Amino acid sequence: MTPVNENGLPTPASGKAGLLETLAPLIEALSEVDPSGGRRLAKELDARFPLDGELLRRVRAQVEVGLAEGWLCPREADGVAFGRLAKSGPETRGFSIDAVRMSGPGPAHIHPQGELDLCFAIDGQPKFDGNPEGWTVYGPDSWHIPTVRGGTMAILYFLPSGAIQFGPPSGA
Numbered sequence: 001m002t003p004v005n006e007n008g009l010p011t012p013a014s015g016k017a018g019l020l021e022t023l024a025p026l027i028e029a030l031s032e033v034d035p036s037g038g039r040r041l042a043k044e045l046d047a048r049f050p051l052d053g054e055l056l057r058r059v060r061a062q063v064e065v066g067l068a069e070g071w072l073c074p075r076e077a078d079g080v081a082f083g084r085l086a087k088s089g090p091e092t093r094g095f096s097i098d099a100v101r102m103s104g105p106g107p108a109h110i111h112p113q114g115e116l117d118l119c120f121a122i123d124g125q126p127k128f129d130g131n132p133e134g135w136t137v138y139g140p141d142s143w144h145i146p147t148v149r150g151g152t153m154a155i156l157y158f159l160p161s162g163a164i165q166f167g168p169p170s171g172a
Contacts, residue, residue, distance in 0.1 A: 114137070
């Protein structure tokens with residue numbers, strides 16, 4: 001039975017289930033884009049889903065709650081807190097969704113099918129790989145050492161088919 005508030009309206013789910021419910025329109029939209037669009041696609045996503053819009057304000061609030069309560073990024077290694085929100089599957093339109101809280105470098109990796117990142121500033125004036133908060137997109141077969149400078153960010157990573165390979169670029 002779905003919980004209801006004092007007005008008899010359904011109350012939103014909390015925790016991971018609630019965040020995934022809120023992310024549903026983003027997941028749907030991301031399933032229709034080509035990650036090879038890179039910076040152009042990031043700008044399109046910023047325009048379509050602005051940080052000050054209702055949807056991303058709700059996502060940010062739930063991310064902040066998840067960080068504070070410890071369910072979003074329950075593990076930590078080398079100063080990066082991280083966690084898996086969802087495995088790749090039909091309910092996520094083939095994306096795995098991971099979250100990190102970082103203020104420095106993370107592990108080097110390759111994106112075999114691309115990566116779409118939704119970044120929220122937590123403190124300071126952080127930039128993720130030189131980009132301010134908002135969307136950052138990496139095309140298929142791209143490689144990087146994800147790095148936040150100038151503060152702390154919470155980042156949701158949408159990986160097509162959950163595809164990621166940690167380590168140096170191919171042939172290195």
